[in-house]
Amino acid sequence: MKKFGKILKYLILGIITVLVLGFAIAYFSMKSKSNKNMELLGVEAPTLSQGGISFRDLNKNGKLDTYENPNAQIEDRVDDLVRQMNLEEKAGSMYITMIGTTTDGEPMETPAISTDPITFMMSFILPSNSEMIVRQKLNSFNILASLDADKMAKYNNNIQKMAERTRLGIPITIATDPRHGTQNNPGAALYTPAFSQWPSSLGLAATRDTLLVREFGDIARQEYTAVGIRLALHPMADLATEPRWGRSNGTFGEDAQLSAMMTKAYVLGFQGDSLDQNSVACMTKHFSGGGPQKDGEDPHFPYGKEQAYPGDNFDYHVIPFIDGAFEANTAQIMPYYGIPVGQTSEDVAFGFNKDIIQGLLRDSLNFQGVVCTDWNIISDTQMGEGRAWGVEHLSYKERIKKVIDAGCDQFGGENNPELIVDLVNEGLIDESRLDISIKRIMRDKFRLGLFDNPYVNEQNATRIAGQNAFREKGEIAQAKSMVLLKNDALLPLKNGTKVYVEGMLIPEVFDGPGTLVKNPEDADVIIKRIRTPFDERSDYFLEKFFHQGRLYYSDEEKKEILDLISQKPSIVVANLERPAILTEIAGTSAALFAEFGTSDEVLVDVLFGKIKPSGKLPFELPSSQEAVENQKEDVPYDSKDPLYPFGYGLGY
Template identity: 55%
Template structure:
């Protein structure tokens, strides 16, 4: 086995050496009219695409004329790549980083595949090292034939929690509620401020494309991605989506911004039985309430008016909504007829990840099959053809530009079709200023990422996102806010934090109050990726339901439920003295609310159903339609803070 690992390591090192040896020199500097320009193609002349004074469309056209077929094909792919921890290129097997078993070395994608768009899953714990790696990658890109810079993209990574697998760990970034928690604040200006802070922190380390926000509507409460949305109400989602896009991009995307890829067109929420479309058993989106158009509102009234640069269709099949039941990205009626022609969207359309080929470990073991829903029987070549015909520009989670080259050389796809998509992708690179200066100040990144001001803003948002659902004990009194230093029995709370507020005891019987943090229930699924998804029933299993109600019978229970999805808990709510719904808030923020250090103001961004029977009877595509909800959409209590003295 060690011999095999050693052989793999040597193979990757030789491959890396070969790729890097194919790179040319770094771009020289041209001085013209008192200005400096980068000579990206190293010809000693200032080409239009190198001249920031030339209109962007002319720069794009000039670059396109100089590109080979292979270079054009590479632009149309975006996939994960690995990140080094030492600021250098990530070029092989790192025994301390298992992701290098799954992700290609930087030079393999950049040089051999001609790719220059990458998504990242690495946690940014050291902003300086990450920014240094970004600079090293951009230096390598500068040494390619035409010096096309890299666009680095990321899924959300600012959450206190990770929302059942819907976001990446926040690392050194400031920490905020999930998007569903931002929706609980009902404050578009706060959402714009959040996105602007995301913009500043991303740019500090070189991230220039946000694979968010999600404009999906959480009309199906069992869906695993509820936490990534702004809830089930289309008008609220549209308002907050627009604010989010403007916070990232500004009023017009330029070198100061981060491009927003809004997802998932035309709305990924109405999943059959709430199952997730990453998996074959969740590939169907259904519309029993005939409410397809409702899910377009966050795009038509939010993302599009705000000028979203890019859009991602979802995995699922919109059953019965178009002339063929195939996944959104394969569906010409969705991509071309609706998105391009009806809405006039001329930005980049990128598929969700892995629609063409299986995800494999070392090219041997399939860990996740292609999400080619509705076209499972097609070959990878045929799937790519169908995606191109549907009208997409970029293939997410794929690194097979050689297959696209083959399609052109065989005459199945005209090269002019590639030009259409490459033009859109390059246009965003120019708008973001990457051709003029793709580098960042690695030392300054440490001061920007997680700055005191940004951390404080995140904590304030956590406070404003909390929803007080109940504040009534069995005798009709309101237990919150607590006063003094009561004896506290706690669960899932940092004892060092709780000790600042009261005296900790070991059992409920010894306590004046029990404060317990828990999460919305879900049904664990088998499988490496399935196990990361929170799906299935929303009610607490009987042992846990009984345990919590028994505790509430012994001592006044203050219950906090992390609502990455709606929860069903009528019996627990009835027995509790106070109930709080949270969407990503640290322990101190929660205890600050409980002890009256601020006034709760959050409002539910979705209904909390009264039973699983009500959940199963509601329509997947219709908002606010569960019968007799325990707590309705928009519900939230408050209290007055007692005056000192």
């Protein structure tokens, strides 16, 4: 036994030694590359004055170029810049991808030891900041880290300073997925405690309050700009007509007109009436509607690559873009991964589909802004195979050409600009075609004021982001989004009611308005918060972040819920990421709520009548899994005998 213990000790020491040595080798290798990258940078851009005009001399030539002139017309500035850009700079500008930051707001240049799994993983997976900015000439990135506001602002300033030292000083556009929810799902949204917390898009739709949604957009805009984020990779104008779809939570529900109203208000809140130096540009997604996924499976994965239209309802899914996003002049558009089966001249995914991008979006709908692909549709990565659905047989270079030929401008989640350079040098793509896309991309940077001043005040960031007034508005929205589905004369609860609660993060907040008890038998009322059911999957890395598959509770899950709520008059609060099947739970409970991201504190205020519920369902709630399976993927509210119809909601 002692011998075994000795062997085990040496084995563990050996493994630790190998890991430490491996980390050290990776660290010093990346550090050496980083130093070499930094040596390629020039000096910082001085601020000069010429003819009474103060300007940043971004190309460091000592004179006022048109693209540096804050008083020049934007189109003239764009044309002057593009004339000065070389092929490599143009190619790099056609990419936007993930970028790493340290927990202290520094550019991620070396592997990081961090308790945050995202930070640790990204430090090994992603190229260094300097590799992408200096060598690959990229100048658009989406950030994943959720830091304190001053650290996020510091990071913006650090990489803007790095970009300023490049040949032309083209500023960085920092983008992000949604950050204002109450839950964390790195596959679609990023929980950021430094910002105010609001309900999901489904919850915003449940309020039916476009003024509130526009106010949300304006508050989010202020918090984003305070830390340097200038491009929102949202909203989702997709329609959740297929209830099993794992991305339903990011939509405004299944009704096209409701989604259009919400999308318009959302974009206007972020961008304002026109895009300017105070705006956050919106990349509305996913054209031409990513909701009707065959059997509800998501096209992040090969088994979900097909979009189905058994109801011949393709046009319905375009309405939120036409009447919503385009009415608000959304700056940018993102197509989704799926193949719109049988809808175009070839069954290829939206980003490769010329009929969709050039034919419908550009020619028919006259959209002239930036079109950026969804992430990783070209190359295989550690996250999985390239989602080149319908064109899997093409090489990476051929895929890039097809995307550009389709009418797209920018590649999301990729960093292989050398392939675009090769395509031009081989005569397969004309450089003048690149110029069309580059002008669109740079035009937004100019409109956002990034060429004139991309820096933010790090101290002001903390004062602006997450301020009390913003958080209070978010709590008002959380309360307004709650939908009362059933009330057998139980609500609102009387002060002092003895309550037993389960499923809460902060159960003690119930002690005060009510009396919190430790056992169900001592309670007057049982309050149970439940989540939307889903299938646990693990074939692909991202699957853990996608709650998809079944909408019914398993026998074990259902028994646990019903055994509790059958003991006393009970209130069930269902957090709905998708339309869960609540039939038996509704039958057993005395009161039932749907919520879409509501804190325990706000929930207490609603249950005890301090705030009255007013939300309406943004989708129908089906009565059975059979009804779900028999409905059509592209048609709204069409399941047989729904438990609660679209738009349902009680009050008291």
